[in-house]
Amino acid sequence: MTTAAQGLHSHVLATLGLAITAGEHPPGTVLRTDELAQTFDVSRTVVREVVRVLESMHLVESRRRVGVTVLPTESWNVYDPQVIRWRLAGADRPRQLRSLTVLRSAVEPVAAGLAAVHATPDQCRELTERALGMVATSRGRQLEAYLVHDIAFHRVVLNASGNEMFARLGDVVAEVLTGRTHHHVMFEDPDPAAVTLHVQVAEAVRERDAARAEALTREIAVGALKELDVLAP
Amino acid sequence: MTTAAQGLHSHVLATLGLAITAGEHPPGTVLRTDELAQTFDVSRTVVREVVRVLESMHLVESRRRVGVTVLPTESWNVYDPQVIRWRLAGADRPRQLRSLTVLRSAVEPVAAGLAAVHATPDQCRELTERALGMVATSRGRQLEAYLVHDIAFHRVVLNASGNEMFARLGDVVAEVLTGRTHHHVMFEDPDPAAVTLHVQVAEAVRERDAARAEALTREIAVGALKELDVLAP
DNA sequence: GTGACATAAAAGTAGTACTTTTAATTCCCG
DNA sequence: CGGGAATTAAAAGTACTACTTTTATGTCAC
The missing domain is CATH 1.10.10.10 (Winged helix-like DNA-binding domain superfamily/Winged helix DNA-binding domain)
Structure with missing residues (x-):
């Protein structure tokens, strides 16, 4: 099946x-x-x-x-969500996760910067909620619950950027995060530093500090890249 | 037709x-x-x-x-090249150009940074050639010739990044550059500052200076955004 | 060997007949 | 009068068959 x-x-x-x-x-x-x-x-x-x-x-x-x-x-239309799903389900899933993570590392910081400018009060609120949700579920093997908040967080950032191209990457990010959780770290709790960074991003967006939101998100991205050994040590 | x-x-x-x-x-x-x-x-x-x-x-x-x-x-699958082409041919072409340019501004700097790490000697050479081609055609209403070099330059950068997701954006960038040239500036010669930046990017890649390649490309991106009034004045 | 020609293989198109799903209407019973 | 079950019909889904068009390949004459 x-x-x-x-x-x-x-x-x-x-x-x-x-x-x-x-x-x-x-x-x-x-x-x-x-x-x-x-x-x-x-x-x-x-x-x-x-x-x-x-x-x-x-x-x-x-x-x-x-x-x-x-x-x-x-x-191949590697941006087609269907194709992405197939490839993630297939043999070169690791390669695929890597290239998608690199894409994320390029897009999300810029999206966060734009979100700081364009986010509605509603989006700011959800962002904060999700960040707090991540904190709350970051300890004690609640990985599934954490994942839900994590995905939602990034999706809000992408949507709040106001750019439709970014917004449409929400599904891709969801796939990547899911793949990551369900694959190689599954056991250990998420990195506390990353959790903190998410809280700070929410803060920066709320305070309309675009530069800071971008920089912080870039740090999150660097963390994700390191996790996959994409970066030189 | x-x-x-x-x-x-x-x-x-x-x-x-x-x-x-x-x-x-x-x-x-x-x-x-x-x-x-x-x-x-x-x-x-x-x-x-x-x-x-x-x-x-x-x-x-x-x-x-x-x-x-x-x-x-x-x-809509806004990353589908076919969809992009249709939308660029249709009514909300300006909006589409804007969102694609923002996407470029996020992706290309990172791609340039990676290119500095991964570019083959061949790619370095073509990059330099294209940059010089841009210089040579940057004055005297040779916009079509300039465009060819410009497209090729960016395509090489994206390919040299070694990331397939980036590489596949070559066509999108080509569409954006073509649309820009054939649309609103058509008359005046390209900005000399932008031309210089391209030359410097080629240089940085050749010298394996990732940080510089990224920073310079980011400047090019800022220029492109300004041109479309995406940025606050 | 080269070029024109014939052949056939495979996709493209059309039309028809039938099945399946499901929105909407009807109708019965409370 | 209202609500839920049964009926209906509209539209897509599937199948099959017949025919057309393109074109790779092999043949034959020169």
């Missing part, structure tokens, strides 16, 4: 998409639609719709008289 | 996608597949494939007994 699916389309899409992003069917592989139809025991219609979607993600290319060719990784 | 298209599918997709992102069919609008088939004078098969693609971009949602509903802007 890789992915639940009501509807044949969803099922085939999930299976095939995952297979391709996981590296079965490596780039260059040629698939034929009626062969796929047979494999999945669905009609060609369904397969064609799936192929069209995969094509729009630039995972494959469909050419007449040739078939459906798997494209090289460089062409 | 909105978009060239060999193949009915591409044509319908381009037309409908553009229409939706442009704000005709505002969010909440319900379209029916056979109605669309009639409108475009194609078979329901073609329409369904198009709808499936639009659905994967989260522009629409298709529900039984209801029809194809246009989703609110917040759900």
